[in-house]
Amino acid sequence: MRIDVISVMPRFFQSPLDTGLLAIAEKKGLVEIHVHNLHDYGLGRYRQVDDTPFGGGAGMVLRPEPVFACIETLKAERAYDAVIFLTPDGQGFDQPTANRLSMLKNLIVLCGHYKAVDERIRTRLVTMEISVGDVVLSGGEIPALLLMDAVARLVPGVLGDGESALTDSFQTGMLDCEYYTRPAEFRGMKVPDVLLSGHHRNIEEWRRRNALERTKKRRPDLLGSDRKEEL
Structure with missing residues (x-):
């Protein structure tokens, strides 16, 4: 380009x-x-x-x-x-x-x-x-x-992890979900158990629901009526 x-x-x-x-x-x-x-x-x-x-x-x-x-x-x-x-x-x-x-x-x-x-x-x-x-x-x-x-950043090869751009906020029509990293507990704040479970299907479902909840709270204008009904 x-x-x-x-x-x-x-x-x-x-x-x-x-x-x-x-x-x-x-x-x-x-x-x-x-x-x-x-x-x-x-x-x-x-x-x-x-x-x-x-x-x-x-x-x-x-x-x-x-x-x-x-x-x-x-x-x-x-x-x-x-x-x-x-x-x-x-x-x-x-x-x-x-x-x-x-x-x-x-x-x-x-x-x-x-x-x-x-x-x-x-x-x-x-x-x-x-x-x-x-x-x-x-x-x-x-x-x-x-x-x-x-x-x-969307041009193939620019980002080290091209898949990262596909999961950013707005790419799916809503905000991205919450993210956590080590340590699993910091000053009394714990990472959600599901993210530590290793169960990929449950993790993906949690991320989808979390993204919907964050979007509804912060940018409800992004959600169509079909997605609002999911919450």
Whole structure:
């Protein structure tokens, strides 16, 4: 998988791409990430990428020329499966979306900045708009890292234990169950007996029920009526 990120703050990605899961994914040759400085396509002597909005008002708006130039340059080199714009008014980012994106080959991720981007960018270039939550950030860099981490860990071979990703929260439409490790008793708190029994069928049933109970308590919105009836 290849991901091309477009940002006015490319240095923001330096540390995250040098450490952690994204660095592992790149080192294994399974994910290739390239960060492009939008200012390289800026206008004039000062490489301008933004301007004041028509009609007045506060804030600055990303101009269309640099974004078009950058994306058209990338598209001249290869075909892309999606051009993703990270924006508060996009569709909510969730696990099924991460699953679908992980199966694609080439992605462009456009990080917004300032007040907005020129709407013609969204109309002509963007194929998918994603929001990571009902909150406004200073730019799309943090959401881009979140998206890349969520997607990269699903690429086969990135995680040491690929099965782990299949049992994470949201993969089955609900939260994951509780987990315990050694010691079996700590400060008077004991691990549930069933987890020490070695009876795999009973353990799997306990985990299923526990996941349902946790989801009902913490995120009941995730449960359909059929699952609510199981509790």
